Amino acid sequence: MHLSDLFSNIKLNEPMKNHTSFKVGGNADIFIEPENVRELTEFIRYAKDNNIPYYIIGNGTNLLVSDYGISGAVIKLGEKISSIQVVEDRIIAQCGAKLPEVAKVAMANSLSGLEFASGIPGSIGGAVAMNAGAYGHEMKDVIETVEVLDGNLEYKVVQNKEMEFGYRKSAVWKNNYIVLGSTFKLKKGSKSEIVSLMDNYTKERQSKQPLDMPSAGSVFKRPEGYYTGKLIEDAGLRGMSIGGAQVSEKHCGFIVNKGGATARDIYNLIKHIQKTIYERFGVELETEVKLIGKFE
């Protein structure tokens, strides 16, 4: 029996460059976008029974996938599992819903708290896992509970404080959680104020970030006491290229694919930046972007 007889939306040798915002990455042996949580659970059971490693992705906006691809399965939690519900001052969103969409629903219902997230291009699953944030706010400020499947595929509702949110991190990796959705507790506000705050954030992003080029946002975490972009700029690396990968001219914290970049180009540029910043300033830059597959 073929895998495609058992599961819907399954593809073999699927190019990951089609599923990442960097637009790079080799093939995933198996690529599945489950129809619903039942199919997700069944596929993972199948993968475990057959010793197939699997990797969960959302919108692929924080990923660098190797040119050699991914051996095993990639499970994309996207549009199929993406409902958004409003109940009074709460929004209940499934993992595949996109953060800007959820922020828009909040705005349409005069609910304040998610304005900061309107320009973060991830899914709810990815944003909860990463504790995405901007402009002094983070997902953890508005998350009430998170629905997950744990490592034994048991469904759980996890309270905010049990998620161990920190700067771009959460208990997702440690506890092997798959985020199925999240409930956000927001505040009733003035729609015009919400709209105006979102507009300001959008203008700020448009003026400072290279939104017209493929990237994964800020490549590195902010080291305490420094601004990554400034360190990179002060080291004279603005605009530096390796192959098709370039330190953005517009925002030195971003690496952009200026056309034809390989994952190796991006990886080599990351290593070069880390080495230079360490040599010049003694600061270790840690990647915020998640690297998947073989690079060394």
Ligand SMILES: Cc1cc2nc3c(=O)[nH]c(=O)nc-3n(C[C@H](O)[C@H](O)[C@H](O)COP(=O)(O)OP(=O)(O)OC[C@H]3O[C@@H](n4cnc5c(N)ncnc54)[C@H](O)[C@@H]3O)c2cc1C
């Ligand atoms: C132009 C641009 C601007 C950006 N601006 C910001 C910003 O202001 N602030 C910010 O924090 N980030 C920013 N990002 C980065 C990125 O959008 C966020 O990290 C986002 O939260 C990632 O979500 P995703 O769905 O794309 O996750 P992916 O990139 O698909 O995955 C990221 C990680 O989350 C895990 N994951 C994804 N879904 C699930 C799930 N359902 N359950 C368990 N684990 C899961 C993956 O395994 C992976 O480890 C930006 C990116 C771009 C391209």
